[in-house]
Amino acid sequence: MVNPEYFFRLSLNAAFGLACLISLLTVALLLSKRLRQAWAAYSEKREAFYLPLILQAVTREAGAIPQSVFGAGRRIGDWRIVENSLFKWSKSMSGFGLEGLYLIFQQEGFADYEIRRLQSPRWWVRAQAARRLGQMLCVKAIPSLIRTLRDPSLEVRLVAVRALGHMGEIRAVEEIVRALATHSRLAALSLTNVIQELGVRAVPVLRELLQRPDLQVQVLAIRLLSHMKDKAAGSLIAPFLSSEHLEARIAACQALAEIGDIAAAPSIARVLRDPAWEAKAKAAWALGKLRSVENMPRLVACLEDQAWWVRFNAGEALASLGGEGKAALEGCLAHPDRFSRDMAAQWLDELSSGRVR
Amino acid sequence: MAKSQVFVLIYLLGLNFFYFVLFVISIGSILRHVHRMSYRDLDEIAQSHLAPPISIIVPAYNEAVSVVSSVKSLFQLNYSEFEIIVINDGSTDDTLEKLIQAFKLSKTKRIYHQTIDTRDVRGIYASKLAVPWAELVVVDKENGGKADALNAGINVSKYPLFCSVDADSMLERDALLRVALPFMERAGVVGVGGIVRVANGCFISHGVVRSVRLPRQWLPCFQAVEYLRAFLSGRIAWARMNSLPVLSGAFSLFRKAPVVQVKGYDRTTVGEDMELVVRLQHELRGKGQACDIDFIPDPVCWTEVPEKLSMLWRQRNRWQRGLAQSLYRHLPMLLNPRFGLLGVVVMPYFWFVELMSPLMEVFGYFVLLAAFCLGSLQWKVVAAFLLLTVAMGINLSLLSILLEEFTLHRYPRVRDLMTLSLSSILENLGYRQMLALARLVGMLDAFRAGNPWGFLERQGLDKAD
Numbered sequence: 127m128v129n130p131e132y133f134f135r136l137s138l139n140a141a142f143g144l145a146c147l148i149s150l151l152t153v154a155l156l157l158s159k160r161l162r163q164a165w166a167a168y169s170e171k172r173e174a175f176y177l178p179l180i181l182q183a184v185t186r187e188a189g190a191i192p193q194s195v196f197g198a199g200r201r202i203g204d205w206r207i208v209e210n211s212l213f214k215w216s217k218s219m220s221g222f223g224l225e226g227l228y229l230i231f232q233q234e235g236f237a238d239y240e241i242r243r244l245q246s247p248r249w250w251v252r253a254q255a256a257r258r259l260g261q262m263l264c265v266k267a268i269p270s271l272i273r274t275l276r277d278p279s280l281e282v283r284l285v286a287v288r289a290l291g292h293m294g295e296i297r298a299v300e301e302i303v304r305a306l307a308t309h310s311r312l313a314a315l316s317l318t319n320v321i322q323e324l325g326v327r328a329v330p331v332l333r334e335l336l337q338r339p340d341l342q343v344q345v346l347a348i349r350l351l352s353h354m355k356d357k358a359a360g361s362l363i364a365p366f367l368s369s370e371h372l373e374a375r376i377a378a379c380q381a382l383a384e385i386g387d388i389a390a391a392p393s394i395a396r397v398l399r400d401p402a403w404e405a406k407a408k409a410a411w412a413l414g415k416l417r418s419v420e421n422m423p424r425l426v427a428c429l430e431d432q433a434w435w436v437r438f439n440a441g442e443a444l445a446s447l448g449g450e451g452k453a454a455l456e457g458c459l460a461h462p463d464r465f466s467r468d469m470a471a472q473w474l475d476e477l478s479s480g481r482v483r
Numbered sequence: 484m485a486k487s488q489v490f491v492l493i494y495l496l497g498l499n500f501f502y503f504v505l506f507v508i509s510i511g512s513i514l515r516h517v518h519r520m521s522y523r524d525l526d527e528i529a530q531s532h533l534a535p536p537i538s539i540i541v542p543a544y545n546e547a548v549s550v551v552s553s554v555k556s557l558f559q560l561n562y563s564e565f566e567i568i569v570i571n572d573g574s575t576d577d578t579l580e581k582l583i584q585a586f587k588l589s590k591t592k593r594i595y596h597q598t599i600d601t602r603d604v605r606g607i608y609a610s611k612l613a614v615p616w617a618e619l620v621v622v623d624k625e626n627g628g629k630a631d632a633l634n635a636g637i638n639v640s641k642y643p644l645f646c647s648v649d650a651d652s653m654l655e656r657d658a659l660l661r662v663a664l665p666f667m668e669r670a671g672v673v674g675v676g677g678i679v680r681v682a683n684g685c686f687i688s689h690g691v692v693r694s695v696r697l698p699r700q701w702l703p704c705f706q707a708v709e710y711l712r713a714f715l716s717g718r719i720a721w722a723r724m725n726s727l728p729v730l731s732g733a734f735s736l737f738r739k740a741p742v743v744q745v746k747g748y749d750r751t752t753v754g755e756d757m758e759l760v761v762r763l764q765h766e767l768r769g770k771g772q773a774c775d776i777d778f779i780p781d782p783v784c785w786t787e788v789p790e791k792l793s794m795l796w797r798q799r800n801r802w803q804r805g806l807a808q809s810l811y812r813h814l815p816m817l818l819n820p821r822f823g824l825l826g827v828v829v830m831p832y833f834w835f836v837e838l839m840s841p842l843m844e845v846f847g848y849f850v851l852l853a854a855f856c857l858g859s860l861q862w863k864v865v866a867a868f869l870l871l872t873v874a875m876g877i878n879l880s881l882l883s884i885l886l887e888e889f890t891l892h893r894y895p896r897v898r899d900l901m902t903l904s905l906s907s908i909l910e911n912l913g914y915r916q917m918l919a920l921a922r923l924v925g926m927l928d929a930f931r932a933g934n935p936w937g938f939l940e941r942q943g944l945d946k947a948d
Contacts (some may be wrong), residue, residue: 130860130861130864132862133492133867133868134861134863134864137864137868137869137870138867138871140871140873140874141870141874144871144874144875144877144878145874147878148874148877148878148881149884151878151881151885152881153879155884155888155900155904156900156901158885158888158889159888159897159898159900163897237879249832250518250521250522253522254522255523281519281522284522285522288524293559309514310667310670311533311535311666311667311668312528312664312667312668314533315527315531315533316524316527318531319527319531319534349533434596435596438596438641465729468594469594471592471594472591472592472593472594474592475591475592476591476593479591479609480611481588481609481617482689
């Protein structure tokens with residue numbers, strides 16, 4: 127049984143407590159918004175104050191050491207504001223001006239500060255430090271950034287990889303690939319961009335990585351070499367077409383087609399007999415991409431394949447082979463197999479409407 | 484009477500405590516997500532050929548007014564490779580004609596991989612202009628409902644991921660990219676949902692939200708608060724526990740293979756979005772396969788919410804019926820430890836809170852009123868009790884708004900935050916009670932039909948829904 131008076135007091139007290147909390151929350155909400163807006167306005171004002179000082183320091187004579195931007199007008203919080211401004215402006219500047227920003231970054235002690243922050247127990251602090259050091263091309267941070275490639279947080283490793291790539295640190299390529307090889311597609315994606323930034327200098331290291339026993343590293347190296355369009359790597363990649371690992375076979379088909387290694391077409395055509403439909407579909411696609419007219423009969427045979435994607439890719443490949451491919455598709459319109467006829471009709475329709483690229 | 488009062492009190496207190504726990508879990512999850520996103524280079528990912536290609540499926544039923552601008556807005560998405568498949572689900576207006584005219588479409592002889600049974604496809608159209616509409620496919624089919632249209636889209640789609648988008652919703656430019664990130668990060672991800680926000684009141688041009696504003700009417704404002712509460716505390720917390728049983732049909736991304744494996748969307752339910760997610764969890768986890776369903780708070784889908792009570796009533800009635808159907812069909816998951824937290828925490832929560840709460844709420848009001856009329860309760864006790872429950876509700880809403888402001892801060896004006904705060908107070912004065920009633924009726928409707936959990940006549944994809 128409930129005593130109404132007790133129930134009343136309990137409810138009322140609890141409601142009062144919650145009402146206080148509501149007031150507090152509302153105040154916190156509005157205060158946070160106002161503070162955020164006020165800080166943004168203040169930062170903008172201080173940025174405007176430091177802009178001429180930084181420009182003055184940047185436009186020094188060649189070889190001269192820039193003067194410190196902090197003078198008598200320095201206020202609390204300015205150090206952070208200037209660092210943020212340098213970081214922001216470095217994204218839109220180039221040439222001599224950018225070099226000046228890098229010098230200021232190091233001279234004012236931001237570089238040492240960020241190197242120390244790479245040891246922070248909080249991952250997002252380490253990630254921010256790595257990003258800033260990379261963006262500001264802080265050469266003396268390279269050993270610390272290479273160590274950061276073994277950071278327990280993937281986020282930090284990704285940022286460190288980007289930083290080293292941005293700095294053109296070719297010595298770190300192998301370490302970079304190892305740091306990300308076993309991770310997600312997102313890591314591979316980031317890595318691809320970094321390798322692209324490093325340019326042809328990364329190619330010999332990637333070719334070397336093809337010889338490593340680690341499957342993930344090999345597959346990643348195949349993809350990166352195809353991204354670099356390294357024609358000389360074709361002969362090194364071709365053996366992977368007969369790898370026992372499906373992932374490697376698919377990657378090799380794709381890479382050889384992307385590179386444009388027509389000499390690999392016979393080996394790719396052999397993959398059309400692969401037990402896995404994914405490999406067959408990729409091989410059919412690759413032969414189309416390589417415009418391999420010699421393998422047309424094999425592609426026609428694939429139109430009868432049990433897997434829809436193999437038929438689809440074979441049809442697309444034939445459609446991309448020009449007049450001969452078109453003739454082959456027309457020949458399939460009278461094919462006894464219904465799947466072949468349908469697929470041929472579809473791709474002929476796509477050809478006639480000009481939708482095949 | 485006293486026992487029922489105590490029961491109602493304990494239920495309400497327990498419920499609010501549970502909501503608070505969910506909220507606490509959400510805070511950590513959102514903060515972590517926001518931190519991680521600040522170190523992602525979205526443009527780099529958007530331009531990469533390694534980003535998985537996506538098929539966007541847009542079911543359209545009598546959407547002649549908005550379908551062209553919706554499709555054009557989808558072409559502005561920041562993503563490397565995607566196709567847009569619009570399914571004209573037997574519209575009785577000129578939806579198809581509008582599309583043909585706007586995108587210079589012509590009928591093709593395309594054949595597709597019929598992996599899921601659907602109503603007959605009358606034709607597949609593609610643009611004669613290779614640029615810029617090369618990746619647009621329009622499927623014209625017999626009317627079969629939204630689920631059937633989505634299934635037809637899955638059949639026609641060529642990419643391994645598909646994204647369902649409502650024809651009257653708008654995606655932010657980076658929305659597709661953000662929602663695809665979990666698929667690039669983890670192998671076991673099957674579905675990911677993004678947040679749905681209220682577009683009423685925003686300044687929109689060419690299918691893009693240019694500036695975010697709150698609506699001027701109270702009804703959509705209340706829904707804005709409700710959406711924030713539901714998405715920012717509920718779904719994020721469930722996702723954190725890897726036990727999310729629902730993704731919004733307005734905007735969700737799925738891996739195609741597992742969806743095909745479970746035979747796609749169910750055509751016999753009005754809540755096909757929830758039913759699919761629960762079925763994926765049920766069947767895949769039941770077989771010991773990975774089924775990671777995620778929710779992330781920043782890929783925004785803007786949608787227009789009902790501004791009339793009658794429309795809102797119909798919408799909530801339908802949602803409640805869909806919920807009842809989905810839960811009943813997957814009853815074996817309830818309290819089943821084989822499904823982990825989903826079985827022992829989330830399913831009981833959805834049964835006894837999401838499904839039953841309107842009943843409890845209306846029952847609670849009735850009990851209080853009856854006790855008061857019979858003289859077994861004093862007015863001040865009733866008032867204090869109501870005050871307590873309202874204060875709890877307001878607190879939860881305010882916490883969600885605060886969380887939004889600290890992490891995502893989509894509302895730039897102080898005025899909007901004030902309006903949201905005020906809405907979280909005013910929604911308790913009639914709006915929530917009305918919703919409880921609509922949901923209760925929805926639940927009863929589900930039972931009242933001849934086959935209470937079976938086929939329910941489709942309402943159609945009109946604006947009201």
